[in-house]
Amino acid sequence: MKKFLWSLISFITFIVFITSSDVASISDSNYLTIELFKRETNSPEKQRALLTLKYSKLFRRDVFIPLVNEINLDFSYYGLITIGGQNFTVDYDTGSPDLWVPGIQCNSSQCGTHNKFDPVKSSTFVPSQKNFILSYGTGTVISGYEGQDVVILNGISVTNLTFGIALVDGFNTIYEEDGILGLSRQIGQVSNPGLIQKIKGKKVLNHTIIAFHFGRYKLKATDKSFMNLGGIDVSAYIGNIVYNNLINQTRHPGTWMISLHDIQVDGISIGGINSSALIDTGRLYFILYKNVALFQ
Numbered sequence: 001m002k003k004f005l006w007s008l009i010s011f012i013t014f015i016v017f018i019t020s021s022d023v024a025s026i027s028d029s030n031y032l033t034i035e036l037f038k039r040e041t042n043s044p045e046k047q048r049a050l051l052t053l054k055y056s057k058l059f060r061r062d063v064f065i066p067l068v069n070e071i072n073l074d075f076s077y078y079g080l081i082t083i084g085g086q087n088f089t090v091d092y093d094t095g096s097p098d099l100w101v102p103g104i105q106c107n108s109s110q111c112g113t114h115n116k117f118d119p120v121k122s123s124t125f126v127p128s129q130k131n132f133i134l135s136y137g138t139g140t141v142i143s144g145y146e147g148q149d150v151v152i153l154n155g156i157s158v159t160n161l162t163f164g165i166a167l168v169d170g171f172n173t174i175y176e177e178d179g180i181l182g183l184s185r186q187i188g189q190v191s192n193p194g195l196i197q198k199i200k201g202k203k204v205l206n207h208t209i210i211a212f213h214f215g216r217y218k219l220k221a222t223d224k225s226f227m228n229l230g231g232i233d234v235s236a237y238i239g240n241i242v243y244n245n246l247i248n249q250t251r252h253p254g255t256w257m258i259s260l261h262d263i264q265v266d267g268i269s270i271g272g273i274n275s276s277a278l279i280d281t282g283r284l285y286f287i288l289y290k291n292v293a294l295f296q
């Protein structure tokens, strides 16, 4: 029997993705739906500027070709989380494993506009003597100290989750969300076990499945964004689900990494792609450079 693992389904956009065999009866409706908020930008120039800011450290020079994209103005998606009774918005990020939010002592300008965690206002907070530094693929560096508290995601409560309280928030001011909730199965530097491992341990979900639907700008009025936990909203996609194996888990343990062989734009193949691709809900674009492709 295959090991019972978390599965991730990313529908709409271009790829539907899942692993593991826990999908026998995913068409039932016994799952949770968590609303996602979306940040849009209605100017291609502004969007390009934001992209360059977000990814400038990833690329040594600006490699963005000036495409004018009339419909895809969907910049970021994020949702709610409660830590020690305090509410935050976080990226539900399948590309990383750790949870962090800004701390009340953070004085940097990036922390300025965000909700900040105040340990004093939480009766369940357990401090730790440990500091943390996290760096993300975009070049962002977040640092601060660790603590444990009760974390609630859409009514599911887990105790003693270790999370980061950021004192230096390398997030650029372009981010509306306060922090990041890592949803990969990697061993977290801070949150180990992470929130999804803790939720899995509680056995409250009917299937170990996370699914995302990213509403598109073009369909704004009706196309709500959401994350499903424990099942899939079958009304959110058409056709059949396509299954991909995760690639080399010895080399990339716990990542949602698949093989990518082609991309089509309006049915026309780009071709020549033979690469790994990370299913990363913390990013919103295809990034293709050399042999490496990052999806989402």
Ligand SMILES: *[C@@H]1O[C@H](CO)[C@@H](O)[C@H](O)[C@H]1NC(C)=O
Pocket (backbone or CB within 6 Å): 030, 031, 032, 204, 205, 206, 230
């Ligand atoms: C699991 O399925 C049951 C029905 O079989 C449903 O009542 C329950 O709400 C589901 N749990 C979650 C967390 O979705």
Ligand SMILES: *[C@@H]1O[C@H](CO)[C@@H](O)[C@H](O)[C@H]1NC(C)=O
Pocket (backbone or CB within 6 Å): 082, 085, 086, 087
């Ligand atoms: C946190 O958010 C939840 C859900 O929106 C809300 O019911 C609750 O009142 C909020 N709590 C605080 C302290 O703002």
Ligand SMILES: *[C@@H]1O[C@H](CO)[C@@H](O)[C@H](O)[C@H]1NC(C)=O
Pocket (backbone or CB within 6 Å): 105, 106, 107, 167
């Ligand atoms: C932020 O400013 C306050 C008041 O000036 C200071 O006490 C605190 O140590 C500063 N925090 C950090 C992380 O520098």
Ligand SMILES: *[C@@H]1O[C@H](CO)[C@@H](O)[C@H](O)[C@H]1NC(C)=O
Pocket (backbone or CB within 6 Å): 126, 159, 160
């Ligand atoms: C949470 O951590 C505290 C302090 O480390 C400990 O006393 C408590 O038993 C832990 N609770 C759970 C549910 O693990």
Ligand SMILES: *[C@@H]1O[C@H](CO)[C@@H](O)[C@H](O)[C@H]1NC(C)=O
Pocket (backbone or CB within 6 Å): 248, 249, 250, 251
């Ligand atoms: C997976 O990665 C490990 C470590 O890099 C390597 O030793 C192994 O050969 C790889 N397996 C495959 C099938 O590529």
Ligand SMILES: *[C@@H]1O[C@H](CO)[C@@H](O)[C@H](O)[C@H]1NC(C)=O
Pocket (backbone or CB within 6 Å): 274, 275
């Ligand atoms: C794709 O890459 C893999 C691993 O690098 C290689 O074994 C395979 O032959 C390549 N396929 C094509 C069609 O180039």
